[in-house]
Amino acid sequence: MGRHLNRPLIAVLIVTILLSFVGCSSGPTAEDKAKEFLDHMVAQQYETMYDMLTQTSKESISKQDFIDRYSNILNGIGTGKIQYTLLTDQKEEYQDYEVIPYKIVITTNTVGDLEFRNTITVAEQEDEWKIHWDHYYIFPELTKDDTVRVSRIAPERGNILDRNGLPLATKDSTLEVGVVTGQIEDEEALLEQLSQLLEMDADSIKSKYTADWVKPDWFVPIKALSDASVELVDQLKSIPGVVLKETELRVYPLGYAFGQVVGHLGEITAEELESKKSEGYRAGDLIGRSGLEARFEDILSGKPGYEIVIMDGSGEKKQVIAKVDKEDGKDIRLTVDSAIQRTAAQALEGHVGSTLVLDPNTGEILAMASSPSYDPNLFSHGITPDQWQALQEDEDKPMLNRNIHGLYPPASSIKPLVAAMALDAGVIDKNTTVDSPDGRWQLSDRWGNYYVDRIQRPEGPVDLSGAMTWSDNIYFAQAAIKMGAQKFVGYMEKLGFGRDLPFDLNVAKSSISQNTITDGSILLADSGYGQGEILTTPLHMALTYTALINDGDMLKPILVLDDRDEGPAAQVLQEDIFTPQAAGLVRDALVDAVNRPKAFGQGAQLENVLVAGKTGTGQVGKKGNIGWFIGYAPADDPKYLVCTVIENTQSGSTSAVPVTKTIMQQLFKENN
Numbered sequence: 001m002g003r004h005l006n007r008p009l010i011a012v013l014i015v016t017i018l019l020s021f022v023g024c025s026s027g028p029t030a031e032d033k034a035k036e037f038l039d040h041m042v043a044q045q046y047e048t049m050y051d052m053l054t055q056t057s058k059e060s061i062s063k064q065d066f067i068d069r070y071s072n073i074l075n076g077i078g079t080g081k082i083q084y085t086l087l088t089d090q091k092e093e094y095q096d097y098e099v100i101p102y103k104i105v106i107t108t109n110t111v112g113d114l115e116f117r118n119t120i121t122v123a124e125q126e127d128e129w130k131i132h133w134d135h136y137y138i139f140p141e142l143t144k145d146d147t148v149r150v151s152r153i154a155p156e157r158g159n160i161l162d163r164n165g166l167p168l169a170t171k172d173s174t175l176e177v178g179v180v181t182g183q184i185e186d187e188e189a190l191l192e193q194l195s196q197l198l199e200m201d202a203d204s205i206k207s208k209y210t211a212d213w214v215k216p217d218w219f220v221p222i223k224a225l226s227d228a229s230v231e232l233v234d235q236l237k238s239i240p241g242v243v244l245k246e247t248e249l250r251v252y253p254l255g256y257a258f259g260q261v262v263g264h265l266g267e268i269t270a271e272e273l274e275s276k277k278s279e280g281y282r283a284g285d286l287i288g289r290s291g292l293e294a295r296f297e298d299i300l301s302g303k304p305g306y307e308i309v310i311m312d313g314s315g316e317k318k319q320v321i322a323k324v325d326k327e328d329g330k331d332i333r334l335t336v337d338s339a340i341q342r343t344a345a346q347a348l349e350g351h352v353g354s355t356l357v358l359d360p361n362t363g364e365i366l367a368m369a370s371s372p373s374y375d376p377n378l379f380s381h382g383i384t385p386d387q388w389q390a391l392q393e394d395e396d397k398p399m400l401n402r403n404i405h406g407l408y409p410p411a412s413s414i415k416p417l418v419a420a421m422a423l424d425a426g427v428i429d430k431n432t433t434v435d436s437p438d439g440r441w442q443l444s445d446r447w448g449n450y451y452v453d454r455i456q457r458p459e460g461p462v463d464l465s466g467a468m469t470w471s472d473n474i475y476f477a478q479a480a481i482k483m484g485a486q487k488f489v490g491y492m493e494k495l496g497f498g499r500d501l502p503f504d505l506n507v508a509k510s511s512i513s514q515n516t517i518t519d520g521s522i523l524l525a526d527s528g529y530g531q532g533e534i535l536t537t538p539l540h541m542a543l544t545y546t547a548l549i550n551d552g553d554m555l556k557p558i559l560v561l562d563d564r565d566e567g568p569a570a571q572v573l574q575e576d577i578f579t580p581q582a583a584g585l586v587r588d589a590l591v592d593a594v595n596r597p598k599a600f601g602q603g604a605q606l607e608n609v610l611v612a613g614k615t616g617t618g619q620v621g622k623k624g625n626i627g628w629f630i631g632y633a634p635a636d637d638p639k640y641l642v643c644t645v646i647e648n649t650q651s652g653s654t655s656a657v658p659v660t661k662t663i664m665q666q667l668f669k670e671n672n
Contacts, residue, residue, distance in 0.1 A: 030098040030122035031088055033129040037120065038102065042082045046070045054125050057133040060144075073138055073148045077308055078109035080278070087117075097123040097132065109278045110150060110306035111322040116140060139321060145313030148321075152282070155302030157250065158329030160262060160292055162338045163366075163561060169252055169262050169293065174381075175225045176247040177236055179209040182216030184241030193239050197232060198223050199384045211283040221284065223382035224249050250286070250380045254338060256373040257345035260401035261336075261505075263291020264376035280304045289379070290399070292332070295505055302329035333561045335364035340667065344369040347662040353627075353646035354402035354538050355659055357667070360546045360632055360641040362570045363555035367663075368539075370406075372398040404507040407535040408645060411616035412471045413628040414530035416586050417544055418479055419464060421491040423582035424552075427482035428464070430585050434475045435461035441474045443481060443520055450522055452477045452529070458598070468589035469599045471615065473529040480528025485517045488524060494577045495544050495554065497536070502573070504559040510536035530616060542643035543573070545630055548587055549638050551580035590614060591635045601629065603657040609668050610635040613660070617651040624648035629656035633664055640667050 028036070033052070040049045046067040050058070053066075061069070087101040099121050106114040118140050121132040135142045142148070160169035177198060184190055191202040198205070200223060209220040224247065225232070236242050250265055252258065266289035268281055280303050281287070287301070288294035305326030312318040344355050348371035357367040374391055391399055400406065422428040437459075440451040457470035467475035480488050492512050493499065501507040513533040517524050526532035539557060547554035556571040578586075590612035594601040600615045613631025620626055627649040632641040642663050646655035 027128060030129050031086060031091070031100060033122050033131065034100045034102070034120045035086060037131050038084050038086075038104075041070070042084070044071075044074070049131075052131045053133045054123050054130040057131065061133075069135070070138065074106075076148065076150050077106070077111070077114070078150075078277075078306075079106055080109060081107040083107075097121055109280065110152075111308055111324045114308075114322055139310065141310055141319045143312075146318060147311045149309050149311050151307045151309070153305035153307070153326045155304055155326045156328040157302065158300040159331045160296075160300070161331055161333045162336050162341075163334060163364075164337065165333070166338045167253055168258060168334065168336070168338065169250060169376075171248045172251040173246055174249045175228055175233070175244050176221050176249075177223050177225060178219045178221045178243050178245065179205075179241055180217065180219055180243050181209050181214060181241065183243070186240070190239055190241050193235075194222065194242065197235055198382070199386075200382065201385055204385075208284065213283050219243055219245065221247070224380060226377075226381045252376045252380070254341060254345075255375045255377060257342050257369065258336075259291075259373040259376050260370050260399060261291050261368050262376060263293035263295075264289050264379040265293055266379060291376075291401070291505070292334075296332055299332060300329040303327040335359075335366065335558055335561055336368070337366050340367040340663075341369065343367070343666045344663055345371070345373070347659045351646050351655065351659065352396050352648055353644065353656070353659075354406060355642060355644040355663065356403050356538060356542055357640055357642050357663065358542055358546075358557070360549045360555070360638045362558065363543070363546065363573075364558045364561075366640070368401070368403050370400065370402040372396050374398045401505070402645065403538045404503070404505055406537060406645065407508050407510070408538070408626050408628075409531055409618040409620060410534055410536050410541055411530040411618035411626060411628055412473075413541055413614050413616035413630050414534065415468065415471065415476045415616075416548060416590055416614050417491075417495065418476045418528050419468065419589065420548060420552075420578040420582045420586045421488065422479040422483055423464075423585055424491075424578040425483050425487055428479055430464045430589075433461040433463050434467065434472065434478055436472075436474045441477070443525065446520075447522055452525055455600075464585065465589050465592045465596070468586075468593045468614065469596045471593075471600055476529040477525035478528075480524050481520060485519050485521070485524050488527065489517060491577065492534075494574050495547065496540060496574065497534070501537075501540055501543075501557070503539070503557050507539060508537050510534075510540045530618065538643050538645045541628075541630060542641060545632065545641060545643075547574070547577050548583050548590070549632060549641070551583050552576050552578040587612060587635070594631065600653050601631070601657060603653060604629065604631050604661050604664070606633065606661070606664060606668065609633050609664070611664065612638075615651070615653050615657060617653075625651060627651055627653075627655040629653075629660045631660050631664070633668070640664065 037049055037052050050063045050066045084102050084104040090101045092099040099119050101117060101119050103117055122129050123132045135144050159167055162168055191205060194205050195202040205222055208222055214220055236244060252262055265286040268285045268287045273281055273283060288297040305324050307323040308321040309317050310319045310321060340357055344357060344367040348355055348369050351371050354370040358365050378387055436454055440453050442451045452474050454472050454474045462472050462475060489512060497510045497512045500509055513523060523532050527534055543554055543557055553572045554574045554577060556573040593599055594604050594611050594613050601613050604611050604613055611631050611633040612635035613629055616628030618626035627646040630643045632638040642660045644656040644660045649655035
């Protein structure tokens with residue numbers, strides 16, 4: 001009998017021989033391993049990447065240094081998304097390793113997309129593929145002793161200019177106090193001394209120089225100094241870790257006179273940074289906090305430039321990886337006239353209220369003042385906690401722009417509009433008279449004990465001129481009743497009540513009523529003379545008067561000039577609200593309301609200029625009345641319209657009229 005082979009033994013020998021030929025090919029390929037490594041880089045899983053390295057590679061760099069190397073560089077350049085493509089058709093195969101080229105695109109929030117080619121070496125080690133790593137895997141020219149430095153070039157913030165090119169928000173040089181953390185010797189002493197010298201909270205100071213972006217040799221700004229004494233400068237310089245340097249500061253030449261409108265800057269918050277990091281902002285940056293600074297942040301701020309550079313071991317620039325030039329912010333030119341703005345602000349001193357001046361032919365805002373006000377330069381120099389608390393707790397709200405955020409009952413200032421409505425609707429004419437011998441009136445006994453009272457005036461019936469001159473509540477209450485609720489509300493809506501007002505700053509929405517106005521109701525009658533539930537802003541009321549001046553067309557308010565030297569053309573917000581005839585009759589009555597003997601608005605008269613306008617006194621709460629005066633001049637060819645509102649006063653005649661007159665006197669004095 002022949003010998004029989006041991007079949008199981010033969011099978012084992014065959015498998016062993018095959019495995020000796022196949023080697024690593026039975027598991028993941030070199031390409032698979034390269035892809036896995038790069039996938040982990042995309043996912044920022046640096047620890048897992050390190051575990052995939054060859055032993056030789058691990059001996060060249062520790063795990064923590066490897067993680068820090070990737071994290072610091074990729075985070076430092078602002079990496080967002082990473083995409084790659086293996087170029088397997090171009091790979092080079094050797095006895096125990098493969099070199100695989102790939103293309104990579106790193107999207108950053110600093111220099112945009114970084115696109116380059118690189119290679120990855122995958123070596124066979126102990127029957128599996130490992131990554132033979134080197135520093136050039138991050139950037140092709142990077143070596144062990146090199147560092148990657150990202151330089152940020154801050155843009156110049158755009159200026160805010162008045163109509164004549166004079167600065168309303170610009171820059172100036174000043175000393176800035178900062179901390180270099182690598183030079184601090186005694187942190188407790190530093191915080192104690194800085195807190196006292198700068199009048200700042202110690203925690204606030206520390207939070208600035210312990211931010212994530214801070215490096216030991218970086219200057220971290222703490223506070224800008226204004227008019228610092230030599231003694232203070234010497235004291236600050238003596239503190240180890242404190243550095244002073246000259247810097248540019250945002251300044252506001254008009255100060256209190258334009259505070260609420262121009263606004264101010266403040267340090268970006270963590271929440272804002274989260275949403276704006278992709279736009280180039282970083283911790284410590286200043287951002288528009290209120291007013292025009294906030295509204296036009298995107299235009300004024302510009303975009304920072306960046307340069308990503310490989311530095312060699314001696315600190316010399318080795319290679320520029322990418323560079324993006326900064327884009328300075330753009331200037332904004334306003335319709336505001338600095339001289340008129342100062343005049344308006346000075347006229348308001350000592351009052352709680354607002355005044356604005358506009359060109360009734362174009363809708364351009366020439367001045368917009370509110371009192372009390374605040375100085376935005378406080379924020380530029382570093383407002384103290386006590387100063388901030390005082391602003392917040394002041395019951396007169398100095399940070400409130402009353403022209404656009406103050407909501408008031410229009411009182412008798414609405415009567416010219418009601419007259420125009422009633423004339424347009426045909427329910428009155430200029431000769432329509434009303435008499436109320438006992439000084440009170442009610443539509444019927446359905447009103448119970450409620451009556452509309454008129455202000456004391458000469459006895460006898462009054463026509464449109466007399467009703468406007470002596471502000472007869474009964475005349476305008478009856479006009480509203482005659483129109484009916486539907487027409488009254490319809491006219492008010494055409495005038496913009498209950499709608500958002502288009503403007504370069506947010507404006508509080510005027511409202512007609514909280515309750516439904518019905519025919520013959522007390523609410524309709526009261527609304528006819530500006531009480532009821534109507535609430536409006538001074539800006540809105542000023543604009544409604546442009547409809548009277550422009551034959552029924554109400555203009556859109558303009559605060560920012562376009563690029564044309566002659567300025568913007570008038571833009572009609574709502575046309576044909578009233579007929580030109582109705583508007584003309586009301587204009588005649590407004591001349592009488594200032595110039596007729598014993599007129600309530602006679603205090604607004606000027607010596608050589610004919611003024612037209614209407615007073616108003618709104619009854620609100622226990623602190624006093626709301627005084628209005630809306631006037632324009634010259635009455636036959638208006639150049640200026642002034643709207644003034646004074647809080648906590650006796651009447652519009654005693655408070656708002658003198659403020660308006662002061663402004664108009666200066667306007668026509670300067671313009672002959």
